[in-house]
Amino acid sequence: MLDSVQTTERVAEILNRHRGMEGALLPILHAIQEEFGHVPQEALPIIAQDLNLSRAEVHGVMSFYHDFREKPAGAHVLKLCRAESCQSVGADRVADHARKELGIEWHETTKDGKITLEPVFCLGLCACGPAAIVDGKLVGRVDEAKLTKIIGGLK
Ligand code: FES
Missing domain, CATH: 1.10.10 (Arc Repressor Mutant, subunit A)
Known part of the structure; x- marks a missing residue:
């Protein structure tokens, strides 16, 4: 530090x-x-x-610009696409699921410092929405079950 x-x-x-x-x-x-x-x-x-x-x-x-953080991120950063194409295929449900499962809101980090949740606005993966980016790696067709798996892998 x-x-x-x-x-x-x-x-x-x-x-x-x-x-x-x-x-x-x-x-x-x-x-x-x-x-x-x-x-x-x-x-x-x-x-x-x-x-x-x-x-x-x-x-x-x-x-x-949603890219900038005011506080240090957790060990892992999970970004979920909030833009229109992803919203039309269920991004809101995925986002609700993420917030519930992690117990945090956007831009927050889990208490154990492991996962930061951030919104992102189009990852260029619109055809495979809902899209996410996990520690810099793009992931498509994210639904609730896939997200639970992703989060489990980060813990
Ligand atoms: S709108 Fe989500 S990747 Fe483009």
């Missing part, structure tokens, strides 16, 4: 790498998430100051 001085230093390095880039905010947030696994709260004022934005603007962009 990094202390806040180390965090600040790493954030400053990332900002330097993106110096002069147009529309740098998103690439910076992605780079920070890649580095830390999430975007630490203390990074927001540093980014805002560097890009001459308000902290609220940086926070607004972060919450608009």
Whole structure:
């Protein structure tokens, strides 16, 4: 775990790498998430100051894009597609099942730190919906039974 001085230093390095880039905010947030696994709260004022934005603007962009995490993820990340094509073939049922089975809501991590549940909006697997991505691996035709199996394999 990094202390806040180390965090600040790493954030400053990332900002330097993106110096002069147009529309740098998103690439910076992605780079920070890649580095830390999430975007630490203390990074927001540093980014805002560097890009001459308000902290609220940086926070607004972060919450608009569902990709960014405010807290570290669990050992495994289960993302379920919430977009239209998957919804039309039962994604809502699968999502309800996931929340119930894991006992958490979107963006939360199970108490044992093992699984984080996140929504995602189209994985390009629409023909095989409902779609999911488990630790970066695409999975199609996810129904309740398949999801129970997936979750069992992550525990
Ligand atoms: S809508 Fe779910 S993969 Fe495209």
